[in-house]
Structure formats: C-alpha cells, structure tokens
Amino acid sequence: MKGSDVTVSGISKSFDAFKALKGVSLEIKKGEFFSLLGPSGCGKTTLLRVIAGFEEPDSGLVGIDGRDVSGLPPDKRRCNTVFQSYALFPHLTVFENVAFPLRLRRVPNRLVRELVAKHLNLVQLEAHADKKPSMLSGGQKQRVAIARALINEPSVLLLDEPLSALDAKLRQRMLVELDAIHDKVGITFIYVTHDQQEALSVSDRIAVMDQGNVLQIGSPQQIYENPASDFVARFIGETNLFTGVVRSREGGFAMVDAQGLGEILVEANGEAPVGARVSVAVRPEKIRIGADAPGPHEELNVFRGLVEEPIYSGFQTKYLIHLPGGGAITVFRQHANWSEGVPDIRWKDEVYLSWSARDSVVVESDARIVSSAASAK
Amino acid sequence: MKRNYGRAYAAPEALWLTFFFAAPLAIIVAYSFCKRDLYGGVLPQLSLDAYRSLANPTLIAVAWRTLWVSLAATVITILIALPCGYSIARSGNQAMRLFLIIVPFWTNFIIRVYAWIAILGNEGFVNDVLRAIGLTTDSVQFLYNQGAVILVLVYMYLPYAILPLFSTIDKFDFNLLEAARDLGATRMQALRKILIPNIRGGLVTAVLFTFIPIFGAYAVPLLVGGKDSYMLGNVIADQVTKTRNWPLASSISMGVTVLTGIAAILYAVVSKRSTHHVIEESGIGPVSATAGIPSGGQA
Numbered sequence: 064m065k066g067s068d069v070t071v072s073g074i075s076k077s078f079d080a081f082k083a084l085k086g087v088s089l090e091i092k093k094g095e096f097f098s099l100l101g102p103s104g105c106g107k108t109t110l111l112r113v114i115a116g117f118e119e120p121d122s123g124l125v126g127i128d129g130r131d132v133s134g135l136p137p138d139k140r141r142c143n144t145v146f147q148s149y150a151l152f153p154h155l156t157v158f159e160n161v162a163f164p165l166r167l168r169r170v171p172n173r174l175v176r177e178l179v180a181k182h183l184n185l186v187q188l189e190a191h192a193d194k195k196p197s198m199l200s201g202g203q204k205q206r207v208a209i210a211r212a213l214i215n216e217p218s219v220l221l222l223d224e225p226l227s228a229l230d231a232k233l234r235q236r237m238l239v240e241l242d243a244i245h246d247k248v249g250i251t252f253i254y255v256t257h258d259q260q261e262a263l264s265v266s267d268r269i270a271v272m273d274q275g276n277v278l279q280i281g282s283p284q285q286i287y288e289n290p291a292s293d294f295v296a297r298f299i300g301e302t303n304l305f306t307g308v309v310r311s312r313e314g315g316f317a318m319v320d321a322q323g324l325g326e327i328l329v330e331a332n333g334e335a336p337v338g339a340r341v342s343v344a345v346r347p348e349k350i351r352i353g354a355d356a357p358g359p360h361e362e363l364n365v366f367r368g369l370v371e372e373p374i375y376s377g378f379q380t381k382y383l384i385h386l387p388g389g390g391a392i393t394v395f396r397q398h399a400n401w402s403e404g405v406p407d408i409r410w411k412d413e414v415y416l417s418w419s420a421r422d423s424v425v426v427e428s429d430a431r432i433v434s435s436a437a438s439a440k
Numbered sequence: 441m442k443r444n445y446g447r448a449y450a451a452p453e454a455l456w457l458t459f460f461f462a463a464p465l466a467i468i469v470a471y472s473f474c475k476r477d478l479y480g481g482v483l484p485q486l487s488l489d490a491y492r493s494l495a496n497p498t499l500i501a502v503a504w505r506t507l508w509v510s511l512a513a514t515v516i517t518i519l520i521a522l523p524c525g526y527s528i529a530r531s532g533n534q535a536m537r538l539f540l541i542i543v544p545f546w547t548n549f550i551i552r553v554y555a556w557i558a559i560l561g562n563e564g565f566v567n568d569v570l571r572a573i574g575l576t577t578d579s580v581q582f583l584y585n586q587g588a589v590i591l592v593l594v595y596m597y598l599p600y601a602i603l604p605l606f607s608t609i610d611k612f613d614f615n616l617l618e619a620a621r622d623l624g625a626t627r628m629q630a631l632r633k634i635l636i637p638n639i640r641g642g643l644v645t646a647v648l649f650t651f652i653p654i655f656g657a658y659a660v661p662l663l664v665g666g667k668d669s670y671m672l673g674n675v676i677a678d679q680v681t682k683t684r685n686w687p688l689a690s691s692i693s694m695g696v697t698v699l700t701g702i703a704a705i706l707y708a709v710v711s712k713r714s715t716h717h718v719i720e721e722s723g724i725g726p727v728s729a730t731a732g733i734p735s736g737g738q739a
Contacts, residue, residue, distance in 0.1 A: 117618055137621045150619035154637045163633075164623040215624060 066094040066251035067128040067141065067218035069114060074123035076109055083109040085275040086123070091253060096245050098254045098262040101272035102298065107255045108147075110272075111221050114253065115144050127219065142219035143212040147227060149204045151196035157183070157207050158192040164215045182210040185244060202233045209244065219251045226261065238265055259299045263287065271295045289424060296344040296426050303345045303392050304426075309335050316362075316420055319343055323390025327364045328420040341425045348395040349422035352382060352408065353415050362420040368392065370412045382408065384416060392416060465697075472690035480684035490687035494695060499675065503695075506655060506671040509586065513593040514651040517601045520594070521646060525605030526635075530614070538606070541599050549596070553663045556592050557583060560664075584666035592660050597653060601646040608642025609635075644711050652700050672696055
C-alpha cells in the first residue's frame with residue numbers, strides 16, 4: 064500500500080462556546096477508504112480540517128505514518144483535500160488548475176504536461192483541458208478537483224462531502240468512480256459525508272460521529288447489523304427502536320417487555336442483565352409481513368397489527384403497522400417477483416408480523432432513547 | 441407586446457451628460473483652437489497657438505512631475521487599500537467598518553486639507569508633540585513639499601480605492617485560498633497567484649478611481665505643496681484666473697484628458713487580456729471612470 068496511516072488522538076476543538084470535537088481518537092490504516100459519517104454539526108468536517116491543517120486543535124495530536132504533524136501548515140502535510148465547493152480556481156483553465164501544485168514547485172514544462180495528462184486521464188477529462196471551470200458541469204468540476212488533489216501524489220486524500228452538490232444519479236456514478244480511483248491510486252481516503260448510503264457503499268470502515276464524539280467505528284456491516292447505540296441504529300438506515308425491561312435471560316437470548324409492544328425475544332450477548340432497561344433495534348426489512356400467521360418457531364416473534372400507511376415505491380412497499388399495545392412498527396416488503404408486487408395488503412388490513420430473535424439486537428440504552436420513545440407515543 | 445421605453449428611461453442621464461459633460465468638453469475643445477483675448481476670454485479665430493505653446497520646457501517639467509506624483513500616490517494608495525479592503529471583507533462587522541471609511545466624506549474636501557495643515561503645520565499638532573517630548577526645540581517643516589502633497593493625496597483618495605477593492609474581495613471565495621494552501625502554496629503565494637488575479641476587476645477600478653483624479657489634482661498641491669510641487673491642475677487654474685490665457689488652459693486640459701484617457705484604456709485592456717470578465721464583474725467599467733477626467737477631480 065502506498066498510503067499512510069493516520070492517527071488522531073484526543074482531538075478537542077471549540078469555536079467560542081461551541082464544542083465541535085470532544086476528544087476524538089481514531090486509527091486509520093494505510094490505504095483504507097475510511098468514512099466519517101454523521102449529521103451536520105457533528106464535527107466530521109472540523110476533524111477533516113484538523114487533519115488537513117486548516118484548524119489548530121485545542122488539544123490532541125495528529126500523526127501521519129507515526130510522525131506528529133500537529134502545528135504543520137497545510138502546505139507541509141502529505142495530504143490533499145477535495146473541497147465540498149470544489150474550490151477550483153476560476154481564472155485558470157482545467158489544465159492549469161490541475162498543474163497548479165506542480166507550477167508552485169517549478170516542475171519543468173514537459174513533466175507538467177505528462178503528469179497533468181495522466182491525472183486528467185484518471186478522471187476522464189482529457190477533452191476538457193482547455194476549458195475554464197465555469198464551463199464545466201458539477202460532475203466535471205468534481206473530477207477536476209480530484210485530479211488536482213491527487214497530482215501531488217499525496218499519501219492521504221481528504222474528501223469533504225465531495226458529492227453533496229450532485230444530483231442523485233450522478234452521485235451514484237461518481238461514487239463508483241471514486242471507489243475505482245481509490246483502488247487505482249491505493250492511498251488512504253478519508254471521506255466525510257452525512258449520507259449513510261454513500262458511506263455504507265464505499266467504505267472499508269466507518270466512524271459514526273455525533274455532537275463531537277465518535278460513537279462507533281466498524282465495517283459497514285458491523286455498523287448496520289450491530290449498531291452500538293440507539294443513535295447509530297437510527298442514523299444508519301431505517302430501524303424500529305423499542306425500549307423495555309429485561310424480564311428473563313436464557314443463553315444468548317433475553318426476553319424484553321417492550322413498551323407498546325409486549326414481550327419480545329432478542330439476541331443479547333451478556334450486556335443485558337435481568338431488570339436492565341434496554342433498547343432493541345429491529346431492521347424493517349428483517350420483518351416478514353403476511354395475511355396468515357407464520358408456522359411455529361421457538362425463536363420467532365409474532366405480532367398482529369393493523370396496516371396504517373402503505374407506501375409503494377416500486378422496488379418495495381413500506382408499511383406502518385399499528386399494534387394493539389399502542390406501538391407501531393415499520394416494515395419493508397421487497398417486490399422480489401411479480402406476484403409479490405401485487406398490493407394484496409391494503410390499508411386497514413389486519414396482518415401478522417414476524418421476525419427472528421437473531422434479527423433483534425440490544426443496543427446501548429441511554430437517556431435519549433427514553434425521551435424519544437416517550438415523544439413517539 | 442409591450443413597448444420598449446428603454447431610450448426614454450435614459451433621457452435624464454442623456455440630458456445630464458449633454459449639459460455637464462459633452463457641452464463643457466466641446467467648449468474646451470473649441471477654446472483650445474482659438475486665439476487668446478488679452479484680458480481673458482477668447483477671440484473667435486482659428487489658431488494652433490495654444491497647442492504650440494504646450495512645447496514649453498517649464499510646462500513639460502510640470503507634466504513629468506504630475507505624472508510621477510500621481511503614480512507614486514496611486515501605488516501607495518493601492519498598497520494601503522488592498523489589506524484594508526481584505527480585512528473589511530473578512531471581518532465580522534463590515535457595515536461598521538465601511539461606515540468608518542465613509543465618515544470623512546461628511547466633511548468638505550477643502551476643510552480636510554486644512555485639517556492636515558493643522559496637524560502638520562509649524563504650530564501644528566505633530567510639532568507640538570515633538571516639542572513637548574523634547575525631540576526638537578524648533579519646529580520641523582512637514583508641509584509645502586512633494587512628500588506632503590503625496591501624503592494628503594493618498595489620504596484623500598484612499599476611500600475610492602478601498603471601496604471597489606472591498607466589494608470584489610467580498611465576493612471572492614476564500615475557500616480558494618485554503619485550496620491553494622492545501623496544494624502546497626505558502627500564504628503569500630496563495631494571495632499572489634489566487635487572490636490578486638481574481639480581484640483584478642476591483643483593482644483596475646481602484647487604480648482608475650485614484651490615478652485619474654490625482655492626475656488632475658489642484659487644491660492639494662496648492663494648499664500643502666510648495667513652489668516645486670505645482671501640478672498640471674494648478675497650471676491650468678493659473679492660466680484661467682491669473683495669466684488669463686484661456687486657449688492655453690484649454691489645450692493643457694485637452695492634453696490631460698487625452699493622456700489619462702489613453703492610460704486608462706491601455707490599463708483596462710492590458711488587465712482585461714490577462715483575465716477576462718473581471719471588469720464587467722466589478723460593476724464599474726473604465727468608460728464611466730474616464731468620464732470624470734475633464735473635471736480634474738475636485739474643488
């Protein structure tokens with residue numbers, strides 16, 4: 064791997080009274096595609112700017128390849144940034160934008176032409192070398208920004224919400240391209256985004272951030288399937304969150320008396336003693352919905368409810384099911400084949416919901432869950 | 441279809457320009473080709489005498505001095521105005537700072553020049569302070585020399601340079617400076633290679649707004665300058681009021697107008713070539729700026 068590892072330890076940063084980062088620590092491996100994911104204002108961009116050298120942290124260290132770079136200005140760090148606004152120089156052509164770092168180092172003309180051509184080729188913009196940035200589309204500007212950031216051959220590329228200004232279709236395409244570019248150049252990518260779908264689809268690992276803290280670090284699968292807290296569960300994809308008290312334990316399972324729902328069987332690996340207040344997450348696509356009761360199975364949770372809001376969206380239908388206990392559950396049903404696409408479940412139908420105990424996970428319980436469950440009622 | 445009244449809307453400006461710009465200019469042009477009447481005024485006879493007497497060594501010396509004083513004052517003004525405009529654009533309370541820049545305009549031009557005499561004169565504030573702390577026993581002669589003229593000119597025209605520079609720097613995307621730093625530029629390189637080319641429109645306007653009126657300066661060299669700080673504006677005034685050679689005053693005015701006009705157009709074209717579309721962006725084109733030349737600026 065050509066990239067560098069990046070170590071962030073105990074970074075804190077405040078802007079006046081606002082604490083943007085509260086002692087953040089991260090270990091990013093060489094050549095990794097690492098995402099910082101969180102809602103706006105969570106501190107992810109500030110953290111990126113600290114790594115780039117634009118912000119001086121109040122405390123903590125940034126290390127690249129084990130060398131402390133805290134206090135070095137941005138031009139002395141082996142990392143380059145792709146800015147959210149692209150930040151292309153409007154008075155220079157595409158060619159000169161990409162060549163800018165080389166011109167600063169007084170690289171000979173012949174080599175400049177060679178290197179710029181190579182990088183424009185990488186982002187498929189050879190045909191636009193002589194245009195001014197104002198003549199380019201959003202996607203093309205983005206490519207110029209990437210080529211320009213890569214031409215210094217940095218060991219870390221920092222990407223600050225690079226796709227947020229593009230439309231949905233283009234975003235998907237650029238994402239695939241970014242992934243391909245990452246594979247080709249092999250350096251460390253640190254990718255800031257608020258879009259969980261983006262983060263899930265390209266990252267090797269994701270750090271989920273909120274209010275200046277890192278809540279969970281893990282692979283996309285770990286973060287989606289085993290969210291460490293209610294916030295992560297809610298932020299990544301859609302989820303059903305129930306709060307309740309553990310009534311009994313048996314092996315790797317716990318029986319939880321959930322508010323508005325009744326007793327549910329959940330997978331619990333040690334962290335939920337009897338009497339504990341916990342929250343339980345169940346992904347909507349893991350729940351089976353049907354007009355008839357499912358066959359008996361010891362690990363199965365089965366509930367009956369009333370269909371309230373079926374929302375058809377082509378590849379799937381989303382149902383909101385009201386339960387007799389007062390709770391509500393969101394369910395996704397995929398339209399895997401033609402017959403399943405037929406809307407045989409209608410508004411006000413009575414249906415059976417079922418899911419395996421292994422698909423309901425206990426997530427860390429905290430004050431926010433209690434309050435949000437209360438407001439949901 | 442609605443009728444287009446565009447031309448009608450332009451009527452007030454057309455009238456204004458006709459009576460206060462085109463007509464006086466035409467009179468000056470006409471006078472410059474007339475014979476002088478001994479006690480002021482002109483004789484309606486076609487003559488090139490006024491233009492022949494331009495080739496006078498004293499006049500040429502004054503013209504050279506006017507040129508270098510104007511250039512020096514303009515360069516100093518821009519060098520002060522650039523960081524000023526930059527800091528106002530980046531500051532949190534732009535309105536307050538802009539207000540402070542404009543405050544001096546409430547005071548009459550001539551009174552502000554006299555204020556400088558009160559500050560720098562032999563019995564002025566600075567000399568009082570110097571005597572009080574014992575640096576001098578006598579007074580230091582600050583006034584009535586080239587330096588005083590340039591100092592007061594810079595003071596007078598600084599706001600005209602700061603305002604257009606501020607308004608273009610304010611529109612500048614400061615992310616570009618971060619991007620330049622990120623790509624390896626030092627702070628100075630980022631300013632020179634990214635900021636300056638992108639605010640060229642404001643820079644052109646600022647240079648024209650200071651150089652042109654300074655080139656026609658009259659009151660400042662008269663009040664704070666000495667015998668050797670006479671500028672073309674003073675020569676013209678003398679020809680009108682003292683020597684009463686109106687054709688010569690007119691021909692010198694024509695010279696000033698043509699020279700500054702050419703300089704302004706050249707400067708605008710040169711900077712337009714190095715970056716297009718900046719002049720339009722600044723909102724104030726060079727043409728409207730040159731329209732102010734024959735008035736000679738002030739008082």
